[in-house]
Amino acid sequence: MKRSLLAVLLLYAALFSNAQQQGTLSLAVNDTGTVISRHIYGHFSEHLGRCIYDGFWVDPGMNVPKKDRIRLDVVEALKKIRIPNLRWPGGCFADEYHWRDGIGLRNNRPKMINTHWGGVTEDNSFGTHEFLELCSLLGTEPYIAGNVGSGTVEEMSKWVEYLNASGETPMTRLRKENGRDRPWKVSFWGVGNESWGCGGNMTPEYYANEYRRYATFARNYPDAPLKKIAAGANSADYNWTEVIMKNIPRHMMWGLSLHHYTIPTGKWNQKGSATAFDEKEYFNTMKNCLFMDELITRHAAIMDKYDPEKRVALVVDEWGIWTDVEPGTNPGFLYQQNSLRDALIAATTLNIFNNHADRVRMANLAQTINVLQSLILTKGSDMLLTPTYYVFDLYQPHMDAKRVPLQIETPGYTNGGQQLPAVNASASINAKGKLCITLVNIDPANDRTIQASLPGLKYKKVSGSVLTGKAFTDVNTFENKKKVAPAPFTGAQLTGQALTVTLPRLSIVQLLLD
Template identity: 70%
Template structure:
């Protein structure tokens, strides 16, 4: 039998909501890494699955179901060794390249700019392109933007038309480098901020295609990087600045397994995941010094759990299974983003298919949806909805002498007037009774869905792809202006109030 804590009192403030939760918080990241692009989105002609050209359409359909808002490409570390002209024109004439960051494999560049933007068109999502600052030139980046966005007469538009695209794509989200403190060039923040100003000054706005330029921001808790960039670049010259933080169950050299882990590993991952709250608060406070009006978005464009690769797979491909633990990580992190949506206005989970905390895993023609995918399915109700602030004191999940918050909650009101509340119970041993008191909203009924499993280490497999999936939740009831919720251990719940 599970233990039960005393009832948790939660106030949901529905009076005059002011802050919108951007749908772009629910974005994704697809790098030329392992089997994310090649043998993920982009498959061989002989693969017996529905395709458009070589884009795998069952994957497209699955991502459209969760209303994927944006897709970041081509990296990651790969972005700063990628030269875009190698990926245009007749595929048989494109030069091959070595992916030095991820496994040393040779790529044929058959998936390039046109293929990526066709994928985004099929997904009905916005492209987010990471430009090459590390090994590229100002001219190279400037001409890529012209190729993508200009509709007049120029050498780049003529080249684009020769390659089969008459009209510009009007790409808006533009990353000026990636991880410039590390694989993107080993730069200091002062040097990078000067480079950003140089590169971005030649990243032009063309008619109908204003760029949302995004600076390469801090690695985890490098607050000096944020301070330097905010001071040297300034809020008028960038739409956003990035933050990267990966959940680890141990450390960088002891990441732990994706399956078969014990409760100590589970607790370690939850503690690492919850660090995101501190990071956003502290980076946000620095940003507030230079940008009190919050014009610059904090763009968390790499997040998720990073574990050891699956045994027997290429260590450079970063292929890992996806467990009930990972669903809890996704739910907790997305609640944090929602509650900080005044500053966090874009994020990208790493990565979409077959890499790190993937939404989808494939094995030849087979495809499965991970527990993390199902969390994004539940949470899509928050896209562009108005944030309803929540106040509560979470019970603690204790392991040894350490403890973390056991419950994570966010709430919103959509354009039709419906209120949605998402809750995650991180504690795998304790059921929590929650009393949600709503101010400023009348309702008479509640419906819910839940994701849970017997163990935090449970996974979906190709033999049992539906072991973990959303089902109807019957543990919520209405009593006047209160919703009483019996929140099982190790669970993610979405409630809809009508």
């Protein structure tokens, strides 16, 4: 009798434990009016460390495929994930950059000191023409950040004219003298960067007036309407958003930026290692990452007060994890390794952006190569793809697809008396009716099973890919480039209108249903 009772108790305990590991996913398939803009999947390349120089733009003698000095193996890797836009030249560097220093014969271009990043000499060999040639090779839209901090209205106005005007003007003549007859017609323009800090230490009231002045003289030319983006808030500075939305008319700005970095420790002076961290620090990092959802919700609510039609986009044009630099590297170059933890951050953040696609219509991961949360790391003529790169590969089906709103009930991931949702997700349907669901299990110890109902949807098959590893500290190295790489996923079962998915611990899963 005692054995029988014990067996029953163990059975109930097992069933209860199993229930605790399960969650549910409900999809609002009849509410798919919002498009997930492909521009959410944008990137950022600043004149910082080895992002431009020794990243995109290499020594003429380097033995890699090149066009001019643009590194083509890097270009091909980024083309495979269809990057939609690329932000340049900064960042803080943008507000000390004077565009005329970067045109004309390279031997005649003046040198400068990059006072923000490492105090190195900038030879201006990579300038406007080189950047726009890079964008052409990538098949991506340029996003240029103009100099408000140390520049002038005339300087930005003439840069727009140089790039976009087609008539006979001093700037178009100069452009033609430098080898470009046709205008590039660049749409995305940032009016300054971090004007609350490195871009001028302005108050929001002062910046709003400056923006109105600069934006007035940044002209639209034939077939080249500008999408002007105001320098927005630093993380949770909700007052900045309030003042900007109150003082800049809707018709004068296409978007308002937001910058937020995930700092593992939450301390800027000691951020934490990119590779040597324990579960407590991992948990804290994921908590700081998930704060992005609250940030967007609260900034969007302020924007809704002044712009209920949601005409102004929230542009999260700097985001990602920021750790201490790799030991032995220049502290001003911001070079850090990229782990499975970083991939989980990227996937979670992209899920958040997708779910807020009614307001978030553009974003830029910082940064593309060799800086912060990079997609690509290089060492001489060698290169590798980071775990974060593979996240952007897996999430491609969401680009320009219709968002499927969802509700997820997930078990908790607990550490040190605190709890986070173990699973997050986003979903979309493309023009052909194919459903994409991306799910992230941040729990380092437990697989999680999610039950999803698909009412009204008649799919016949499900396929998938998974990105995972043995530990959240796993990284790709030049000796082992595929330690963290996607693999086919077989943990999903489709039965009629019911979908069951078992997510491995520390995993990102992409499901495609058709």
